[in-house]
C-alpha cells in the first residue's frame with residue numbers, strides 16, 4: 122500500500138511513550154523505507170523546547186536510539202531526527218492552539234504534507250475531548266483538503282459510562298472513521314495470527330466449538346511490578362489495565378465467528394458480536410464465584426528482596442487494588458454454549474508470558490490405559506509472547522510393549538521463519554493508521570461492549586465487603602486459592618508444564 126505524504130502531530134510528546142515507543146517505531150519505519158517521501162513529526166506538550174532540544178531529548182531518552190548511535194551512521198539518525206519538530210502548548214490553551222495551528226500550516230507548506238494530518242493523543246484521557254475541540258476550533262479536523270485522523274491511547278475510559286462519554290465527546294469533532302483507538306496487543310504479530318490460524322486452516326475451524334473444546338484458558342503474566350507507574354496503576358488495577366483492553370481483544374478474536382472478508386468493518390462487526398455474547402455477571406454471588414483478585418506482597422526473588430505492592434511509590438499503603446485478576450466466564454451463543462473460559466493476568470509472576478490454551482475434550486471412549494489422565498488431552502497453545510508460536514500437544518505411543526500413550530509436541534516458532542522480521546506493535550499500528558487501515562484499532566462499539574462486561578465486576582469489587590484481595594508472594598503464580606476458580610482437574614496450566 123502507498124502511504125500518502127503527511128504530518129504526525131504528537132500530543133504529550135515530552136512524555137515517556139514518545140521516546141520509548143513512538144520515536145523508535147518511526148525510526149524503524151524510516152529505516153525500512155515505509156515512511157512517505159514527505160513526512161514530518163510535530164511534537165507538542167506543555168513544556169517549552171526548541172526543535173533541537175526535542176530531537177536531543179527523544180534520542181537521549183530512547184535506549185533504542187542511543188544504542189543505535191554507537192553502531193549506526195550518526196548522519197542517518199540525524200537525517201531522521203531532522204524530520205522532528207516541536208511546538209509547545211503552554212498553559213494558556215486558547216492562544217497556544219492558534220500558535221500550534223499556525224506551526225502546523227507552516228510546516229505543511231514547507232514540507233509538502235498535503236494537509237494530511239494524524240493527531241496522536243498520548244495524554245491522559247481527560248484531555249481527549251478538549252484537544253479534539255481545540256483542533257476543531259482551529260479548523261484542523263475538516264477533511265475537505267487532506268484527511269485528518271486522531272489516534273487515542275489506552276486507557277479508553279475508566280468504566281462504561283466514561284468510555285461512552287469519551288466516545289460522544291470525540292464524535293462531536295471527528296467522525297468514527299477518523300478515530301483510531303490503539304490497543305498495542307492488536308499490533309502483535311501473534312495476536313493477528315489468531316485470525317489466520319482460525320480462518321485459513323480447515324483443520325482447526327471445524328473443531329472450534331463446544332462439541333470438541335472442553336475449556337479455554339488464557340494467561341498473561343509479567344515479572345515486573347508496577348514500576349514507576351504506581352500512581353496510575355493504583356487507580357486502575359489489573360482488570361482495567363490489562364483485561365478490559367488487551368485480553369478482551371484476544372478473547373474476541375478467539376470467540377468470533379468467521380468474518381465475510383478481511384475488511385476492517387467486517388472483522389470488527391464480528392468482534393463486537395463476540396464481545397456482546399460474553400455472559401455478563403449479574404450479582405455479587407456470581408462475581409464472588411467467578412472472579413478472584415490478588416495483590417503481590419514482599420518476597421525474595423533469586424535471593425533479592427522484592428517490595429510488596431503496597432510499598433511501591435505512588436501506591437496507597439492500604440490499597441486493595443489488584444495486581445492479579447482471574448475471571449471465569451461463559452459465552453452465550455451457539456458455538457460456545459457451556460464452554461468455560463478462564464483468564465488471568467498479573468504482575469510479579471515467575472515469568473513473562475502471554476498464551477491462550479485451547480483444551481480439547483477427551484475422546485468419547487478410551488481405549489488405552491494411560492489415556493484417562495487429563496494432561497494427555499489435546500491442546501492447542503497459542504504463544505503470544507515471548508517465543509511467539511503455536512504448539513499442538515497430542516498423544517503418541519510410547520515405543521515398546523503395550524499401548525501406553527504420552528504427550529508429544531508439534532510446534533512452530535516464528536523465529537524459525539526465514540522472513541522472521543517481526544515488526545514491533547507500534548510500528549505496525551502507526552503504519553496502518555498512516556495508510557488509513559483501522560482493522561487493528563478498536564471501534565467505539567467494541568470498546569463499549571468490553572466495558573459492559575467488565576463494569577459489574579469492577580463495581581462489585583469496589584463496593585462489596587465480601588470481596589477479598591488475596592495476597593501472593595511476588596514471583597509466584599498468584600494467590601493460593603487461585604486453583605479453586607479453575608474447576609478443572611489440574612488447575613491452571615503454568616507455562617512450562
Ligand code: BG6
Nearest residue numbers: 275305306343362363367475506
Ligand atoms: C500496558 C499496561 O498496556 O501493557 C502495562 O498498561 C503492561 O501495565 C503492558 O505492563 C504489557 O504490555 P506487553 O506488550 O509488555 O505485554
